[in-house]
Amino acid sequence: MKPAEVVVVSGKGGTGKTTLTSVLAKTLIGRCVLCDADVDVPDLWILASPDVRVEEEFYGGTGPR
Numbered sequence: 785m786k787p788a789e790v791v792v793v794s795g796k797g798g799t800g801k802t803t804l805t806s807v808l809a810k811t812l813i814g815r816c817v818l819c820d821a822d823v824d825v826p827d828l829w830i831l832a833s834p835d836v837r838v839e840e841e842f843y844g845g846t847g848p849r
Contacts, residue, residue: 806831 790808792801809818809832820828823842
């Protein structure tokens with residue numbers, strides 16, 4: 785069986801993406817993998833308290849285009 789993938793996306797801040805994702809994660813505890821791909825403020829860990837297995841630095845471009 786292929787695993788399901790749920791992506792929560794919005795271009796606007798403050799819409800509840802992190803809150804919704806943390807509720808889904810708590811519901812699926814032990815059966816999901818979380819990835820907070822917010823390059824500005826990755827704060828899903830505050831609400832979800834995950835067991836962090838991999839953490840990598842993000843390096844963007846040289847500046848705005």
